[in-house]
Amino acid sequence: MKIGEKIHRIPICSSTNDLAKKLAERGAEQGEVVVCDEQTKGKGTKGRTWYSIQGKGLYFSILLFPSRPDLSLLPLAASLAVREGVFTELNELISLKWPNDLIVWGLKIGGILCESSFSGRELNYSIIGIGLNVRHKKDDFPAELQYSAGSLEMTCREKIDKERLMFVICRYMEKWYRTFLKNEDHKIMKAYQEASCYHIGDKLKVVAKGNIVSGLFKGLDMQGRMILEINGRKEHFLSGEIRILSS
Ligand code: BTN
Numbered sequence: 001m002k003i004g005e006k007i008h009r010i011p012i013c014s015s016t017n018d019l020a021k022k023l024a025e026r027g028a029e030q031g032e033v034v035v036c037d038e039q040t041k042g043k044g045t046k047g048r049t050w051y052s053i054q055g056k057g058l059y060f061s062i063l064l065f066p067s068r069p070d071l072s073l074l075p076l077a078a079s080l081a082v083r084e085g086v087f088t089e090l091n092e093l094i095s096l097k098w099p100n101d102l103i104v105w106g107l108k109i110g111g112i113l114c115e116s117s118f119s120g121r122e123l124n125y126s127i128i129g130i131g132l133n134v135r136h137k138k139d140d141f142p143a144e145l146q147y148s149a150g151s152l153e154m155t156c157r158e159k160i161d162k163e164r165l166m167f168v169i170c171r172y173m174e175k176w177y178r179t180f181l182k183n184e185d186h187k188i189m190k191a192y193q194e195a196s197c198y199h200i201g202d203k204l205k206v207v208a209k210g211n212i213v214s215g216l217f218k219g220l221d222m223q224g225r226m227i228l229e230i231n232g233r234k235e236h237f238l239s240g241e242i243r244i245l246s247s
Pocket residue numbers: 014015016017018039041042043044045048050058059060061100101110111112113129130131132
């Protein structure tokens with residue numbers, strides 16, 4: 001089944017990722033999508049909340065059964081699919097902020113949360129959760145996010161058709177998922193670097209191993225880890241091992 005060929009549309013749920021997990025456990029097929037209008041417990045990365053107010057955002061999850069065990073580039077492939085979908089539909093180029101933030105004009109307009117289930121070392125399924133702020137106005141965001149978050153209607157244009165946007169993103173997800181399954185990692189890495197907010201040589205302030213340190217951005221390695229030169233030494237960080245404070 002192609003991605004998005006079967007769509008479960010529901011008005012409200014706790015989290016489309018959680019619902020997609022339930023569907024996976026009840027025998028749903030690869031490519032099935034869950035989309036809702038409102039999430040009561042929308043999840044962001046690092047245990048954060050994803051504010052998912054009714055009708056404003058596009059909140060959807062895609063169920064996949066990847067045949068390769070190393071999933072580290074799957075979130076990057078999903079970011080590229082969203083970028084191409086938004087470009088095709090809205091003619092706006094999203095920048096990608098490692099590991100999974102989607103940025104327009106310096107504002108975070110969306111993010112991706114990939115979650116996978118394993119039995120021992122065996123992968124059962126992966127869920128790609130995509131959250132896009134579409135119709136939000138500045139006041140729709142909690143106070144602490146009002147200067148860093150934005151929406152597609154704030155930055156691109158008004159009256160966006162969310163359903164159509166999701167459909168186009170699914171088409172590009174099909175393309176990048178196939179690239180991922182064919183182990184064409186260099187293609188994913190090249191496209192991601194081209195779209196990245198960070199450029200080689202940028203100075204980043206980060207929290208790593210409990211300390212605030214400065215490092216020079218040296219790119220991403222083939223496992224999608226960030227390479228930083230800190231005190232003349234190159235170190236590779238997984239997304240969970242580092243928090244970027246500023247560039
Ligand atoms: C991030 O923190 O940037 C990732 C946000 C991902 C949010 C989406 S909305 C659809 C799916 N369901 C969730 O609970 N989270 C993801």
